[in-house]
Structures are given as structure tokens and as C-alpha cells.
Amino acid sequence: MEIEKFNGVSFELCKLKMEDLLVDRDLWVAMTATSKPSGMKQEDWDLADKKARGCPKSCVRRATIAVLQPKQDGKLYDFFLYFSKNDIHGGLDFVLMQKINLQGELTKNSEESKHNSKFNELEGFVDWKGRPARKSSHGGKRAVYFVYAMTILDNLAFVGSIINLVTYFMMTMNMELAEAANTLTNFVGTTFLLSLVGGFISDCWLTRFKTAIFSILIQIAGYLVLLIQAHDKSLWPPQCDRRDLTAVCVKVSGGKSAMLFVGLYLVAIGNGGSRASLAPFGADQFDERDPDERGNVSHYFNMLFFCVTVGSTLGVTVLVWIQNYKGWDKGFGISAGVVFFGMICILLGCTSYRNRIPQTSPLTRILQVFVVAFKNRKLQVPENPEDLYERDDKEAILVTDRLLHTDQFKFLDKAAVETENGKGKSSWYLCSVTQVEEAKIIVRMMPIFASTVLMSTCLAQLQTFTVNQGVTMDRSMGKNFEIPAPSLAVIPLLFLNFMTPIYDRFVVPLARRFSGHESGITHLQRIGIGLVLSAISMAIAALVEVKRKNVAIEKGMEDFIPILMPPIPMSVFWLGFQYFVFGISDLFTYVGMLQFFYSEAPATMRSFATSFTFASLSMGYFLSSVFVSIINSATRNITGSHGWLHGHNINRNHLDLFYWFLAILSILNFFNYLFWSSWYKHKPVDLYEPSIKQSKEEI
Template structure:
């Protein structure tokens, strides 16, 4: 392949100077390493916050447990849901790399503000012990509350941009049509999880330990430094990046045009021959700039967007007449929505491991040795550390082995991988319920239902909680990486960043649903408990968390059954057609270019 052919291969991607990116000089794993390192440092900064903010809200800012859990899930949900907006800007306006760089700075600014508030007493309520029944602790209010939530939601905005742009920018370093690079792209997504867990290992051990033993201000300060390092590493990779060129139009707008045109043309009759549907003329020059997809006989009602009123006259109104490729892109996104909906319940389960499971750990014996205590917020380090070993084994041993039997480059299909994770998440919640029964039995046997955790922990090791974390960690490896690969591979080229946001959006809805579900459960069950519901109040020993976990296990199992039905009906998108093969393929599929 000569230099000109390489330029054609990477058409649509440029280097940092705006020149056409070449395969031998740009992209590949050497560029992806910088992206992976950036994600590792970003997760190093954010993991400790995600697992320990509940304790910060509860013990320092004096919100009760339920409100603290809801504040955290609202923050996490906002970070994920805003990723949609950030992805639109990345794909249609400013580009993925610029979005990523700006977002990293905003997240750094939010963590810096949080660190400032944690350091100075004048920005916090007076110190008191919330676990003492006689304490009348003052909750954070006024300008200081504004400062806290400004910091939290600046972090959410920044994190949303990183989540929206980083996976797609990393995947942009590979060409899907190149067999070798397509395999490397699958490796990149596996190693993306490895970057998360490596950053998480440092965050959940060292950062959390500093928060607990040296103060939240020092712990948050470490997160601030990690975020700064991530931004610096991102910039260092600039000479090697393949940077996707913004096309100047919103692909989301084109998708909406299909629905509008289909509605406007609802009275038109679909032609029996798909060749009568509208598509632009195809030649090698067009193939460089346009994506072409063959017509599929699914969601036929959307085909009306490509029906011409007059076979000889074409309208220039894109809200009345759309290309076949446009229609097929709309069909692909529509087919992905059921998979997206089935992934929400898993995040609802994850939210409980980041909130209520940490509160379980607060009441338990946290001694690792006679002189060292493990912070409850560091419990997820058990499955995270396991994933550090498991991910390379899965990528380098399991996937090649499965590939020999299935012939699939990724070993098993994306949807099969997601399904394994969903059933494991249900098992994790069932185990969590059993562990909570065991913990409460110890409290009852020792007459410690009203014990103050910081003064009198239960005589049961916190490591009993690692079983639920361990199983859910494996579920993470299968489901979230599988979903990232699935959404990226299936989405049309112009909306690769937005496709990644299907995962983040499902997580956002899961976090928001968690807060809503806690309130609903407390409202429905308030008549059967003295505290006002299964999860109400600050005394977790008097609550019925085990019943809540089992409820989630049942919901997850029902969700898995629905997912099986959805996955079996899903048809993977066809490959984008190469320009030089367009006419031959379209003769076979009965679509004639105009």
C-alpha cells in the first residue's frame, strides 16, 4: 500500500496540524495508550469520590443516609445523562478531542472547588457526631450548600464530556475495515476496562485511605492532582492521534428528519421494489465522503421517508425525502433502544453497592491486621483487583480460544457478553441480601442493633461483603465493555460518540431510578417499620436492606428474561459499503442509485 492509498484509507481523520492522517504515522495502539492512561487517571480521580461521597455527605455535611445516597446517585446520574449533550457537541460541532480536553479541565475545576470547601471549616457545618441520638447536628445550608453542589455538578459536567468523547476518540485510532486494526479495537475496549480498574485500584486503596485517615481535603486533593495528570497525558499524545473531522452537520438531525419524513409521507404507498427508494448517486468520490448502507426489510414504515412522490422529480427538502442510508441509520438506532433499556436495571444494582453496601461496611469490623483498618469505601478493591488479573487473561487467552470455536473476532458476540453480565448482576444482589441477613443476625445475637458504628463495630469482618462485590465485578467486565463495543460498532460513523452515550445514559437512568426507588420503597413500606420504611433513618441495623436487595435480584432476573427475547430478535447492522463495490452490491440488493 503506497502513501496515497494510506491517505485514502484514513480520509476523514487528520493529525493535530490538520493534515490527512496516515496509517503508519498515526493511530493504532501507540496512540491509544495515551487515551487509556488518561482514562486511568480520570478514574483514579473519580472512583474515591463515587464510593466515599456518601460518607462525606453523611458525616461531614450532616445529611441523613437516604439523602446522602440520593445526592450521590443524582450526581452520578447527571454526569451520565449530560454525556448525550456533550456527545452531540463532540460529533457535530467541536470534535471529540477538543471536547475531551475541555471536559478534563472542567472536571479538574470541580474537584479543586470540592477540595477547597473540604479544607476550610468556614465552608462546612459545625463538627458533631451524627450517630449520637442526642446530637442535634446542623445540616449544610445556604451559600456553603451552593458551593458544595456547584463543585459536584462541575465535576458532573466534566465527567460527562470525558465519558462521551474518550471511548470514541480512542476507537478512532483504529480502522474498522482493516482486519488487524479491528481486532486491535476489540483489545482497546477490553483494555479500557483495565484502565478503569487500574485507576480504581489506586483510588480505592490509597486515595480512600487518605480521605479516612488524613482528611477528606487531602483525599480530594489527590483526586485533583490525578485529574491534572490525566489532562497532561492526553495532550502529550497529540502528535500521534488520528483526529476525526467534524462533518459540520448533526447526524441526530438527520435521524429526526427520517421520522418527520416518514410521518409526512404516511399516506404514500411503499413500492414493492426497494430500488424505487431514493438514494444519491454513488461513485468513488462520493464514497470518500458519504456512508452507504444497503436496504433491509425491517421497520418498513420508516422506508416511507425515502418514497418519492414523483419518480422523475426530487425534492430538496430533507424533511420530506431522505436517503436510504439515512433511513437505515434510523432503523439501526431504533433497534438498539431495547438493548439500551435492558441495561438500566444493572446500574440500579450498581448504585446500591456504591451507597448502602458502604454503609453496611461502616458497621462492621474493618481490621485488616492488628494495626491497619480497611476503609469500608475501599471494599470494591476486591473485585477491582481481581479484574486487573482477569481482563488480560480474558483478552489474551479466553478470547483467542473462543475465537477458534466461534470464528467471531471478539470470541463471543457483544450481546452474548452483555447477557452473561446481566444474569451475574442478579446473582450479586441475591448474595448481598444473604450477607445482610448474616450481618443483622450478628447484631441481634450480640444485642448491638443500636450500637454506634464508629464506637462499637459489629464482631463480623467487613470482608463478608466482598462476595457481592466480587460477582458484580465480573458482571461489570462482561456487560459494560460488551455494551460499549456493541453501541460503537452498530452506530453510524457520524454519531460514534453519541453511541457510547447509550451506555452512559442507561447508567444515568439507573442512578436516577435508584433515588426514586428508594423513596418509593420507603413510602410503600413505612407502615410496617418503626423507622418509616425499609431504608429510612440512620440506623441501618433497624432497616430491612436485605429485602431491598432481594427485590433488586428479582427485578434483575425478570430483566434478564426480557433481554434474552430482545437479543435473539436483534439483527446486527450490515457493513458500510466501499465506494468501488457500491454498484455491484446494489445490483444484488435491487437498489438503483439516482
């Protein structure tokens, strides 16, 4: 900036903030004088230049706020009013609120007071009664505490149940190990897959708040069905004597099986819907156009993950102990109760929320682009992207909707080529550049999404086969206490409970100093670190399983029967190594995915895009079931156990080879991820308004 000082206020800080904005938006380019760097294409330089123009605008506003007083230079004051009275967007409501704070209470009923009242309203948001939401009374940090409470209670119930369900399926419902593992992974996979449905509904039909409430009610109904079956033994399959090695256990079937699956999948529908709506609902409480509030989004997602770990810790300890020692009926009853209490917490904050107004179906908008592009497949795309059709700013519901043109997937640009047949008609005949870019964003996300699926497959093993390993090992802790095998997951969870706040409060600010990124490191870097750690976790799991089997062979305990015989003389804490490494992996990848899909998605489809995180988990669990079935079939005739993972006896199986298989696949998948993450182009938001130039000249 050419002006170094105004009214004694230095602009040096303003210049530094401008550099931070450029770095944050990947627009910081080293160059000499005003020449473009060698090796950069002219069109790339022009695009970066256009995107960078919004950074000085933001900094000029902050500088204006810093020196503004009612009796100061008239032209500067007029410049400020120019922003107010010409409906210039991009943080206007933030500027106006700062102006009110500096000047004191404005004259009631004055024209300027009415104007400021108008821009205190948040476009695209309403309160619980359907009235326009106001920045001063809705949203912010106070609103997300209710979301945090629900997240803790929901994960207490859900994680505490799924971590131990394999035991319930095998010991009560008489399923074999592989079938029990597949039943669990299919259930969890369906739960996360249904988050796509929940995200779709909250984006285009119901608000995210209403979607969450209805989903929670369905989830409670599912737990109640499971409670009834677990309480009434007549709804169980015939129980058998597991001490008799020749006994044939009849697994659950018929109406009893139907009741089990009705309960499970009511929980799946409800939990999937609430997960898809609650995470973006909390992020909606912060305004991305307000520089101060925008920085809270990263903190929110870190704290959301912290709440997930706190709830999960309580689930795998307290709830698992109740299930094992007090009965599954009491366990399901507590799950229903805590989820109901979580719903009450959400309802208590209803008057303080910002509720985003549902818009057009995101799938419809994407489909329109492909349909119109196909119709216009014979047309030529103009060489100048500015010749493509773009909607008028007044048509945009949110300023963050307006996206700049990118060069990828040029075929889709044909949907924005104006024709005589398309003028004045619906989006099934002509799409705007912004709508085309929304479709491109979703397409660009798909390789990133696919690259994270295998990590979820690795996670599935920690909730199935690793639990079964723990059942065979020495779980004593002192003379009178025995750790339930599913509670081993508490090892990484306790570590994450301690590390997540440290990461958010200390590591992120430190990394921000070096990277200039609001989150310390980019979302894609965070995901990549998690993928590497998941591969290491599977390698550790394979080594531990080799040692466990060797101990069983040395002690002649290959035919060990859990519960009925003494455990293998090897501490269950050996399994803590793989849990610990994968826990760190989850800290990076889970939060990175939530932030990536939320921040990159168009504003009108953020619930749907955020649910890609849970859909990735879903695909991972389904892939685990596929791997188990295929590997058992492929190795049936070459192993004495009739398959690597066949039957009840884990000591006769080859779980170690399955872990090595996943470790090698994870390494290959990481290199696949590196390729796609370097190819990915971030969302190009247009933050530049030509009218800024005119207003600067007026000063």
C-alpha cells in the first residue's frame, strides 16, 4: 500500500494481514517488481490477479475501521458510508457492526439506523420462528455449546454400542466370527452412508436443526427396539453350551432376526441423519464473511472432534462395562436415555441458532449442469471465460455463492454457453458459471473422497477383529479387575482427549506462523498425515498378531475358548500400540475431512458435501466386508482353517496376513492420494467488486 500512515495510525499491520490473506488463499506468488513469475501461464496469472484483488479490499476496510471517528476527515467518513449505502457485499455486516461500536448508539428511527439494522440481518438465515436471523443475537460461540453436548452424548451411545456389538452377535445371537464382523461393518457402513440422505434433506427440504431433531427421534426408537429384544430372552435364538466343542449353536433367524435388524437400522437411519446435519449446523453459527468469526470455524471442528473423543471414551468404558456385567438390555436403555437427553440439550438452544434456509436440491443443480452440457456438446466454448453466462449478483442468495471460472472439466463449460433457446429459461436450458463451478467442485472432490475410503476399512478392524484378539489375551489390571476387551479403544481416546485441545491451542497457532494458513496446515495435508499413520497402524497390528499367535502355539492354546479357559499369557495392552497410532491418525484425517468438505463445498450444499466424510467411513466398512468375504473364498483351499478369517477360532486363522494386506494397500493408496491432492484446485471465490476502484478514487 502506498499510504504508510493516516491520522497517526500505521498501515504496516494492515499490509501484513494482506499478505496473510494472499497466503491463505494460495495466491502468494514470489515475483520481482510487477512482472509475472517465469514459467507461469498468462491465463493462470490473470486468474490469480483477479482473485487477489479482494485482499486489498478487505484490508482497506479494516484500516478504515481503525481510524474512523465521527468527527474525522469528511472524505474518509464518506468513503465508509459509500460501503454502507451501496449494498457492497463481502463482510459488509461486519463493517457496519464495527461502525456502530465506534460511534455509539445511533439516533433511533434515523435513515442510517434503519440501514444498519438491515445489515445486522444475516442473508439466507432465519431464527427458530422463521424471522431473519441477526448477527447480534443469533449464532456465535454460545450457540455451538449445545451442539457439543449432543455430540458427546450421541457418541457415548453409538460408539459404546458398536465397539461391543460383535460380542453381542456371537454370544447372544450365535453368529460366527466372520458373520458377526460383517454384520457390524454393514450396520456401521449403512449408518454413515445414510448421512448422505440426511445431508440432502437438510440442504433442500428441512433446516439442519429440524433434520437433526427428527433423526434423533428415529434413533431413540431403534434403541428401544433393541432394548426390548435384549430384555426378553424369548426373542433370542436357542442358547447353547459353549463349553461343549461338539455343540451346534443355532444362530438368530426368522422374526427374531428381523427384530434385531429393524432395531439396528432404525439406529442407522437416525444416527446417519443427525451426523450429517449437526456438524455443518454448528459451523453455520459462524459467518465466513466476518474475518473474526471465520477463524472460529477451524476451532469449532477441532472441538467437535474433542467432543467425539470424550463421548467415545465414556462409551467404551462405562457403557461397555454395563453391557458386559449388567446386561445388554440396560446398555441399550442407557443409550436411548442419553440420546434423548442430548435432544433436550439441542432444543434448549433453539432461540439462539442461525438456521440456513434450505435451497434447491444440490443433486438437481449438479444434474442440470451435466444435462445442459450434453445438450450443448456440439457448441464451442468461448476463448474468453467472461463471455460465458453468469447470473446477476442480485440473484445470489449468499455472496459466497459467486464462483470464478476454472479451466478443469471444460466440457461442463458448455452448460454456460448462451444460446437463443436458453435465454430467459430455467437452469435446464442455461446454467451460470457459478452453477457449473459448483458441479466441478463436487467432481473434483470425488478422487479425494475415494482416497480416504481405505483408511475407514482399517478402522473397521479395530472394532471387530482387534476386539476378538483382546478376548483371548490377559486383560487383568490388578487382582480384582479385568478390562473388557472392547474398552481397549480407550487408550487412543484418552490420548486424544489430552492432545486435541493442545493441538488446537498451541500447535495450530505455531504452525500458522510458518504456513500462514488459518488451520496451521492445509486440510489436504492433514488428511495425508492421517493416511500415512493408518498404514503404520496396520503394520503394527500385524506384528502384534504374529507375537500373540506364537505365544498361543508355545503354550499349546491354539484351541483356546474365550471365557471358558484361561487367557493367553500375553497382556492385552500389546494391542494398545495399534490403537494409539490409529487414534493419532484419526485426529488428523477425520477433522481434516470435515473441514475440507465443508469449506470447499458451495454454500447451498454444505450438509450434503460434509456427509462425504461419513460416506467415506461407510464405504470403508462395506469394503471391509467385501475383503473378508473375498479373502475367505480365495484362501479356502490353501489353508488348514479353510480361509484366513474363517470360523470361531482366531488362533487357527491368519489375521496377521490380513493386516499385512491392509498395510500394503494403505501405502499404495497414500501415493494415489498424493497425486490427486496435488491435482486438486481449491474453490475459486470471487471477492472482488469493481466498484471499489470508484470509491477509492472518491477519497
